[in-house]
Amino acid sequence: MRRALIRRIRAFRAAEDGLAAVELAMILPTLLIVMLGGLQVISYINAVRKVERVVESISQMISQARPVGNSTIATVNASDLHFSFDAAMVLFPYLMAEGKRQNRAWSQVITINYAGITFTQTATNCADSTDQSACYRADVAWTSTGTQQPDAGPAYRPCGTPQIAADNKAPPSRTALPRSLFGPAAMVVIDVLFTFTPTFGARYLPSITIARSAYVQPRYATRVDYDTTNNDWIATKC
Numbered sequence: 001m002r003r004a005l006i007r008r009i010r011a012f013r014a015a016e017d018g019l020a021a022v023e024l025a026m027i028l029p030t031l032l033i034v035m036l037g038g039l040q041v042i043s044y045i046n047a048v049r050k051v052e053r054v055v056e057s058i059s060q061m062i063s064q065a066r067p068v069g070n071s072t073i074a075t076v077n078a079s080d081l082h083f084s085f086d087a088a089m090v091l092f093p094y095l096m097a098e099g100k101r102q103n104r105a106w107s108q109v110i111t112i113n114y115a116g117i118t119f120t121q122t123a124t125n126c127a128d129s130t131d132q133s134a135c136y137r138a139d140v141a142w143t144s145t146g147t148q149q150p151d152a153g154p155a156y157r158p159c160g161t162p163q164i165a166a167d168n169k170a171p172p173s174r175t176a177l178p179r180s181l182f183g184p185a186a187m188v189v190i191d192v193l194f195t196f197t198p199t200f201g202a203r204y205l206p207s208i209t210i211a212r213s214a215y216v217q218p219r220y221a222t223r224v225d226y227d228t229t230n231n232d233w234i235a236t237k238c
Contacts, residue, residue: 040198044208047196050092051210054112057091058084059190059214062114067221074221078232081144085112101199111193113155114235116141116224117163117177118186133165133182141186142226144235155191155211159238172213181215186223190214 061084065074089095089106099106119136126135143157157163157174166176172191181187191213198205218224226237 037200040200040205043199044196047092047094047194048210050094051192051194051212054088054091054110055190055192055212055214057087058112058114058192059188059216061087062190062224063188063216064219065221065224072222074218074224075227076224077227078230078234081114081234088112098197102197109194111153111155111191112144113153113157113174113191114142114144115157115189115191116143116186116226117181117189118223119182119184121184131165131179131182133179136182136184138163138165138177138182140238141223142235142237145233155193157189157191159236172211178215185217188216188218188224190216 062076062080065076065080067074085107088110092110095106095110098109102109118139118141120139121135122137123135126132139162140157140159143159145153145156155172155174161175163177164175165179165182166173168178168180170176170178174191177187177189192211194210195207196210197207226235228237
């Protein structure tokens with residue numbers, strides 16, 4: 001009996017049946033975490049690219065407004081802003097899924113703010129052509145509330161407060177412009193904010209705010225103004 005027991009022990013030690021299954025069971029959770037984490041990284045990179053596309057596309061739409069008759073000033077109205085805002089749904093279809101996941105309208109999961117900026121010369125002693133911020137004051141001529149966002153939202157550029165000059169590489173700010181923009185030409189500024197929330201591990205992984213801004217000179221006019229006719233308060237003229 002002792003010899004039989006020893007034989008069984010030796011046979012058990014030499015047996016390799018099920019070894020692969022045990023190894024798979026040990027490594028599978030790690031592989032799943034790596035795979036799902038990689039998918040989240042890809043989703044985040046895609047979201048960044050889509051936000052950048054939204055910013056670029058909307059800024060081009062607004063900046064290409066044409067003046068009427070002999071005027072050198074172009075105008076946009078509430079319909080123009082709503083149309084360009086709705087274009088975000090086409091450019092960034094993920095908004096539909098994210099809105100459904102949050103049980104909100106797609107327009108409430110992204111902030112898009114429009115603003116027209118005019119510059120007033122205050123001095124003539126700025127010799128540096130790349131930084132005219134000491135010789136020009138930047139004023140908000142008209143601004144939107146970011147559609148679904150309140151006036152105090154993070155992307156809202158307030159009336160009555162001159163925009164300050166910030167470093168060209170500084171993050172977007174509702175109260176500042178890159179100092180290289182200061183000069184005689186008017187600007188159209190589009191600010192977009194989108195909060196990326198991981199679909200995997202949302203309880204443990206933080207949400208990431210993606211902020212992008214576009215600063216574009218009017219294409220066919222000296223500046224783009226806001227027409228308050230039939231305004232539904234998507235924007236305010238300062």
